[in-house]
Amino acid sequence: MKKAEQSFFEAVWEVVAMIPSGKVTSYGAIAQYLSTPKAARMVGWAMNASLNAKLSIPAHRVVNRLGILSGKTHFGQIDLMETLLQNEGLIVVEDKIVNFKENFWDPSTELS
DNA sequence: GGGTTGACGTGCC
DNA sequence: GGGCACGCCAACC
Numbered sequence: 001m002k003k004a005e006q007s008f009f010e011a012v013w014e015v016v017a018m019i020p021s022g023k024v025t026s027y028g029a030i031a032q033y034l035s036t037p038k039a040a041r042m043v044g045w046a047m048n049a050s051l052n053a054k055l056s057i058p059a060h061r062v063v064n065r066l067g068i069l070s071g072k073t074h075f076g077q078i079d080l081m082e083t084l085l086q087n088e089g090l091i092v093v094e095d096k097i098v099n100f101k102e103n104f105w106d107p108s109t110e111l112s
Numbered sequence: 113g114g115g116t117t118g119a120c121g122t123g124c125c
Numbered sequence: 126g127g128g129c130a131c132g133c134c135a136a137c138c
Contacts, residue, residue: 008135027120031134037121038133044119045136051119064120071119117137125129 008039012046015107019061022088023105024097026065033107048074060084067100 006014015030027043036042047059051074060081064070072081072095082092091098 031120036134039135040120041118041133042120042135045117047119049136059119062119065122069119074119115138118135121131121133123129123131125127 008034008036008042009046009049012043013050013055013057015111016047016050016057016059016062018107018111019058019105021058022090023103024061024063024067024085024090024100025105025107026063026067028065029104029106029108030062033111044071047071051075058084061088061105063097063100067097069095069097 011034012030015033019025026040028037028040030043031037031040043062047062048071050057050059059071060069060075062071069081069085069092072078075081082095085092085097090100090103097103
């Protein structure tokens with residue numbers, strides 16, 4: 001299921017696509033899963049690229065390490081990301097996921 | 113090929 | 126505890 005020629009973006013998209021509903025993860029966690037923890041910024045960029053590519057991946061389930069919706073401004077509508085998360089059972093207050101730790105989904109742990 | 117960018121992370125003040 | 130500065134690496138121009 002793994003292609004050798006896929007770029008970072010595609011690898012990130014695969015991981016994000018596997019995030020179960022109601023769960024969230026961080027850019028760093030994804031980057032770490034990809035064995036490139038230093039390239040966490042690329043994950044965010046991949047999200048932006050995915051939106052631009054109109055891919056059907058739950059980019060709203062990816063937040064920064066603090067559980068803050070740092071990328072909400074890229075969803076077209078500011079409240080969209082927050083709305084989607086709350087719709088999945090997450091509690092968002094002040095652009096931050098309150099029960100972030102409880103619903104944190106680490107690909108390195110879940111996917112092994 | 114070189115410089116800039118970026119939805120981050122960590123460390124330090 | 127909040128804010129600032131540096132580092133990181135891949136894609137873009």
